Amino acid sequence: MVPVFGRGRQELSLVYAPDLADVVVRALMAPAAAGQTLNVASAEVVTARGLVEAIAATTGRRVRRLPVPLAALTVVCAGASVWAAVTRRPTVLAHGKRRELRAAGWVADTTRLRTTLGAVCATPLREGLARTRAWYAEEGWL
Numbered sequence: 001m002v003p004v005f006g007r008g009r010q011e012l013s014l015v016y017a018p019d020l021a022d023v024v025v026r027a028l029m030a031p032a033a034a035g036q037t038l039n040v041a042s043a044e045v046v047t048a049r050g051l052v053e054a055i056a057a058t059t060g061r062r063v064r065r066l067p068v069p070l071a072a073l074t075v076v077c078a079g080a081s082v083w084a085a086v087t088r089r090p091t092v093l094a095h096g097k098r099r100e101l102r103a104a105g106w107v108a109d110t111t112r113l114r115t116t117l118g119a120v121c122a123t124p125l126r127e128g129l130a131r132t133r134a135w136y137a138e139e140g141w142l
Contacts, residue, residue: 008049
């Protein structure tokens with residue numbers, strides 16, 4: 001079961017880790033990147049709901065989405081924080097995450113990145129998820 005906040009329409013910019021590593025190396029070697037702040041992300045924007053569906057498709061698992069109204073987010077995050085304190089285990093739904101989860105989206109403007117380094121972060125979401133899943137399986141984590 002996966003909680004989906006609001007209607008799952010929050011837009012997200014993601015990056016596949018090897019693409020990020022490539023950008024870091026290229027930026028370190030590019031004089032034009034010196035002193036620049038570069039937002040790194042794939043040009044592919046995905047919704048929170050789309051991400052859940054892509055992960056489900058990649059893992060071959062059926063996912064039940066648990067809709068959580070944004071109005072309930074404060075209570076959910078507070079409850080998760082208490083649970084984390086009691087169990088001494090971290091949670092992604094800590095009280096501080098409430099603002100992030102209520103935001104309309106987290107989409108990076110990669111214009112400066114592309115202008116400075118050219119084409120970057122070319123791995124499509126589903127391909128990156130498939131490679132990530134394969135790596136976890138090879139390492140015995142799945």
